[in-house]
Amino acid sequence: xxxxxxxxxxxxxxxxxxxxxxxxxxxxxxxxxxxxxxxxxxxxxxxxxxxxxxxxxxxxxxxxxxxxxxxxxxxxxxxxxxxxxxxxxxxxxxxxxxxxxxxxxxxxxxxxxxxxxxxxxxxxxxxxxxxxxxxxxxxxxxxxxxxxxxxxxxxxxxxxxxxxxxxxxxxxxxxxxxxxxxxxxxxxxxxxxxxxxxxxxxxxxxxxxxxxxxxxxxxxxxxxxxxxxxxxxxxxxxxxxxxxxxxxxxxxxxxxxxxxxxxxxxxxxxxxxxxxxxxxxxxxxxxxxxxxxxxxxxxxxxxxxxxxxxxxxxxxxxxxxxxxxxxxxxxxxxxxxxxxxxxxxxxxxxxxxxxxxxxxxxxxxxxxxxxxxxxxxxxxxxxxxxxxxxxxxxxxxxxxxxxxxxxxxxxxxxxxxxxxxxxxxxxxxxxxxxxxxxxxxxxxxxxxxxxxxxxxxxxxxxxxxxxxxxxxxxxxxxxxxxx
Amino acid sequence: xxxxxxxxxxxxxxxxxxxxxxxxxxxxxxxxxxxxxxxxxxxxxxxxxxxxxxxxxxxxxxxxxxxxxxxxxxxxxxxxxxxxxxxxxxxxxxxxxxxxxxxxxxxxxxxxxxxxxxxxxxx
Numbered sequence: 117x118x119x120x121x122x123x124x125x126x127x128x129x130x131x132x133x134x135x136x137x138x139x140x141x142x143x144x145x146x147x148x149x150x151x152x153x154x155x156x157x158x159x160x161x162x163x164x165x166x167x168x169x170x171x172x173x174x175x176x177x178x179x180x181x182x183x184x185x186x187x188x189x190x191x192x193x194x195x196x197x198x199x200x201x202x203x204x205x206x207x208x209x210x211x212x213x214x215x216x217x218x219x220x221x222x223x224x225x226x227x228x229x230x231x232x233x234x235x236x237x238x239x240x241x242x243x244x245x246x247x248x249x250x251x252x253x254x255x256x257x258x259x260x261x262x263x264x265x266x267x268x269x270x271x272x273x274x275x276x277x278x279x280x281x282x283x284x285x286x287x288x289x290x291x292x293x294x295x296x297x298x299x300x301x302x303x304x305x306x307x308x309x310x311x312x313x314x315x316x317x318x319x320x321x322x323x324x325x326x327x328x329x330x331x332x333x334x335x336x337x338x339x340x341x342x343x344x345x346x347x348x349x350x351x352x353x354x355x356x357x358x359x360x361x362x363x364x365x366x367x368x369x370x371x372x373x374x375x376x377x378x379x380x381x382x383x384x385x386x387x388x389x390x391x392x393x394x395x396x397x398x399x400x401x402x403x404x405x406x407x408x409x410x411x412x413x414x415x416x417x418x419x420x421x422x423x424x425x426x427x428x429x430x431x432x433x434x435x436x437x438x439x440x441x442x443x444x445x446x447x448x449x450x451x452x453x454x455x456x457x458x459x460x461x462x463x464x465x466x467x468x469x470x471x472x473x474x475x476x477x478x479x480x481x482x483x484x485x486x487x488x489x490x491x492x493x494x495x496x497x498x499x500x501x502x503x504x505x506x507x508x509x510x511x512x513x514x515x516x517x518x519x520x521x522x523x524x525x526x527x528x529x530x531x532x533x534x535x536x537x538x539x540x541x542x543x544x545x546x547x548x549x550x551x552x553x554x555x556x557x558x559x560x561x562x563x564x565x566x567x568x569x570x571x572x573x574x575x576x577x578x579x580x581x582x583x584x585x586x587x588x589x590x591x592x593x594x595x596x597x598x599x
Numbered sequence: 600x601x602x603x604x605x606x607x608x609x610x611x612x613x614x615x616x617x618x619x620x621x622x623x624x625x626x627x628x629x630x631x632x633x634x635x636x637x638x639x640x641x642x643x644x645x646x647x648x649x650x651x652x653x654x655x656x657x658x659x660x661x662x663x664x665x666x667x668x669x670x671x672x673x674x675x676x677x678x679x680x681x682x683x684x685x686x687x688x689x690x691x692x693x694x695x696x697x698x699x700x701x702x703x704x705x706x707x708x709x710x711x712x713x714x715x716x717x718x719x720x721x722x
Contacts, residue, residue: 140705143709144711146712147715147716
């Protein structure tokens, strides 16, 4: 009799374990806390995120592969884990007041955000197709519920159902693609898949093509790339605003984190065959996203189309299939996350008991009555367009640079033209804020936590534009594993 | 090594699929051809020698059944995991014990939550 001791190093999942303990404790505590005191649970989950974040920072530089090659802990995973923890903390800071106003002040809200974060944190760590799928589902399931969390609001229900249906459909496609990838290589471990393809020089077998088509379709849904973007505007509009922010920042970054790992291992070798497909999708995504955003009157829909466009820019890094392209994706994602979250914070600020605050007309004259807000929005708008000095500029610089170095000149030109188009609709909002007469009766629902969230996002958007070195270095360190 | 790429490895699955299909079709067709066909009211009831059906089965029922059914499936699956673990407990040792305690703790959190939220109460 030999004791069975599988290859498990718990340190590799330490940050997630802490978060899981906090999330479980939250569900146990929830029934004992009165309805009007649920924000305590919000602070509790913030504490969990902080503890988890500190442990993540201590793990930086480690390189562990454990759970029989299912989970890896490396700089790439830690980079994203830190990012997801920050996103999640910002979302909770934004939510505390908002969910009271929308009367969805329930403890489960925070619990689901924590579980979605755990799923996201496992995604960049997943080095096996199955662990990747499992973590994807953990994130998606929590987000389906969150999207429909305002269960008295038909729009939220509609958004939730649409998100659920397209989400499970795309998960099914991904799973089918995973099956084909397994059929092509005989293993589900990403490292072994790459080794097998390398060894046999496989670049175009039927199963591999099927796997590519199915995976790009499934991931296309998750990152809302054209032509798989139809769900995004409706879901973004219907969901509670912090959840919309979570979807557009967190779930997109998570999908990219895992997409990179899967594509690099399974398809990088044969990228010569695939790039035209990705090229067309990327160009369609950024062009359609920007053009449709021009005519939006709802701020959440506008940001939905803008986030579609950003997915298009991000795909440039994937097309170049180069070290610098991958690093550029990471750099851009960091900037994108903070500027998008910041823009959503402003919508949340406008949401009060008698106003939804998500129409562009609700922003009328806001900069006149509150000059600071005007300034802060200009920072986010500059960054979203990609004008220095902002995080968005640094990200775009690296993305387009990688395209040019890879010889994709047209891609860079189309990307830059698209950025010019996007200037119009972001600055239309700025114009409304500065030029129009203020709306009577606009109530700003300031709260200390919201101010903190706004401050952090604005500061980081600006700071990463002025002093991007640390992020660039971290991003380059992170993608070293893909050499 | 390249052989793994060929679909021929999956040929048995295809063969099995056709056998399964043939089995279904053949039994239904053979039964149809062979059996005597004299139907009467008694024979057409869902349970021939059982309780007489009173109403149509396709009627509305409380949504609560759904919740109960879901919880049942959840905790039923827990048992499915417990049985093989209990049977081979001697070989698995301490590690599996810790693992199972963790698993049960997580489930108990869910159970506690459902209980406290009143999901187990009928009204």
